[in-house]
Amino acid sequence: MKTQGKVASIPYTLERRRTSRLISVRVLGDGTVKVNAPYRVSVAAIERVLVSHQETLRQAISTQKMHLHTYQSGDTFLFGGKRYCLELKQGAKNSIAVIEERLVVTHVGKEAEALVVQHLVKTLYRQSVKARVEPLLSLWAKRLEVVQPPFSVRDSKSRWGSCSAKGRLNFSLRCQILDDRQLSYLVLHEMAHLVHFNHSKEFHALLALHMSPYKEIQASIFALQKESQLHF
Ligand SMILES: [Zn+2]
Structure with a gap:
């Protein structure tokens, strides 16, 4: 069961769970606050927790919101490890192109709808990840002496990549932010x-045998976690 609340001007969503044993508070990628709590804890008790952590919460909310995309001209995106600027222009059909270090979106009609731009950016990210992963799979298959596995690119926010028990690989389209x-x-x-x-x-x-500084690279990927939300 989900309910909405607000305390100390911080709006939150409360979810009651039979399985929760403690009150947990999370600030999601879009800056909203999500609270999980067991049924037996009163709303007053939950709000006391939120009030006592309000400074930390406000800071986390504003940090997350800094990473929100506007999908307007001037918005920036990490693309292959570099920051690209979004440019919108009106045209005959909806499309996206990479021109120098800009993501140029052409849109039908006077105003570009954020959802349309978002969809175009996602499509570009998906295609780019596919094209970049393919040669890497063949390279690492040779070096690791394994058969090149099938793979797909998915719209995953929570994981960069995964490997199924059947040996199928998945990568998030958000991997396009990586260098x-x-x-x-x-x-x-x-x-x-x-x-x-x-x-x-x-x-x-x-991993160490094939890429000695792998820990450092892994840490640099984790550091991008916030950016990877991209609010797609
Ligand atoms: Zn793993």
Whole structure:
């Protein structure tokens, strides 16, 4: 059961869960506050928790909102590790193109709808990830001496990549924000799961063998987590 509330001018969504044992408060990627709590805890008790953490919450909300896209001209996107500027112009049909370091969106009609622009950006990201992952798969398949696996690019917000038990790889279209080294590491990581289907010592040793600074690269990817929300 979900209910909406507001305390100390912070709006929040409260979800009651039979399985929750504690009150948990999270600021989501779009800057909204989500609270999970067991049924037995009163709203007053929950709001006391929010009030006592209001400074931290406000800071987290404004940090998240800084990463919100407007999908207007001047908005910027990480694209292959570099920051590209969005440019909108009116034209005969909806399309997107990469021109120098700009994402140029052509839209039908006077106003560009945010959802239309978002869809075009997503399509471009998806195609770009597909094109960049393909050669990396063949490279790492040779080096790891495994068969090149099938893969797809998905609209995932929570994971950069994954490897199924059947050996199928998935990458998020948001991987397009990564630079070449980061993307190569990610492909290596998922492909190393074809050798070790876990995060064991052997798995990490394999990563270290093929990419010695992998820990540093992994940390740089984690640091981009906020940006990866992209509010697509
Ligand atoms: Zn993994």
